[in-house]
Amino acid sequence: GEDVEQSLFLSVREGDSSVINCTYTDSSSTYLYWYKQEPGAGLQLLTYIFSNMDMKQDQRLTVLLNKKDKHLSLRIADTQTGDSAIYFCAESPNAGNNRKLIWGLGTSLAVNP
Amino acid sequence: DTGVSQDPRHKITKRGQNVTFRCDPISEHNRLYWYRQTLGQGPEFLTYFQNEAQLEKSRLLSDRFSAERPKGSFSTLEIQRTEQGDSAMYLCASTPLAGAYNEQFFGPGTRLTVL
Numbered sequence: 090g091e092d093v094e095q096s097l098f099l100s101v102r103e104g105d106s107s108v109i110n111c112t113y114t115d116s117s118s119t120y121l122y123w124y125k126q127e128p129g130a131g132l133q134l135l136t137y138i139f140s141n142m143d144m145k146q147d148q149r150l151t152v153l154l155n156k157k158d159k160h161l162s163l164r165i166a167d168t169q170t171g172d173s174a175i176y177f178c179a180e181s182p183n184a185g186n187n188r189k190l191i192w193g194l195g196t197s198l199a200v201n202p
Numbered sequence: 203d204t205g206v207s208q209d210p211r212h213k214i215t216k217r218g219q220n221v222t223f224r225c226d227p228i229s230e231h232n233r234l235y236w237y238r239q240t241l242g243q244g245p246e247f248l249t250y251f252q253n254e255a256q257l258e259k260s261r262l263l264s265d266r267f268s269a270e271r272p273k274g275s276f277s278t279l280e281i282q283r284t285e286q287g288d289s290a291m292y293l294c295a296s297t298p299l300a301g302a303y304n305e306q307f308f309g310p311g312t313r314l315t316v317l
Contacts, residue, residue: 132308192244
């Protein structure tokens with residue numbers, strides 16, 4: 090079935106690294122995504138990873154993909170108070186070619202000064 | 203390009219009333235999606251259009267829900283005989299048909315409250 094799981098809460102101190110974990114179920118997903126949602130704002134694509142990669146780095150963000158275990162993680166280096174938000178992991182199964190997104194519940198990241 | 207827009211941003215209605223929401227996707231984006239997000243949850247897929255054709259509807263979309271995209275541009279989502287359980291944020295997203303990694307661009311959402 091379609092199911093994406095994430096831990097619900099993470100609290101870190103400013104300047105520390107944050108690691109948000111996700112497990113997904115559909116191995117057909119070509120891309121996996123991390124979206125950010127801030128209060129009162131729309132969902133914003135933070136980064137994505139192609140399924141044949143195991144790591145992608147983009148400035149302070151590092152995405153790790155373990156396709157065997159269907160595990161995805163997002164590491165934010167030097168976390169800032171402005172990073173406080175809800176982070177959603179999403180997969181896009183290839184079945185039907187409609188590319189709809191299947192989402193986790195979101196991880197609420199609190200960054201303490 | 204101004205991005206995906208949705209109207210209204212907020213809607214409060216009484217149970218049993220009909221409501222209609224509008225989504226204007228980014229120009230030239232062939233694919234359009236509707237999602238629903240309730241508090242503390244991730245978005246849930248509702249329906250998908252490719253141009254004017256509605257190609258998939260979720261089982262979540264009861265017969266009280268109908269969506270259209272008549273000219274392959276803007277889309278409307280109508281809920282008839284609203285129920286309190288319909289209270290949620292309704293999100294619209296669009297993406298080009300041949301997008302490199304299928305980034306979906308989201309609108310700000312319409313928050314529906316059913317009293």
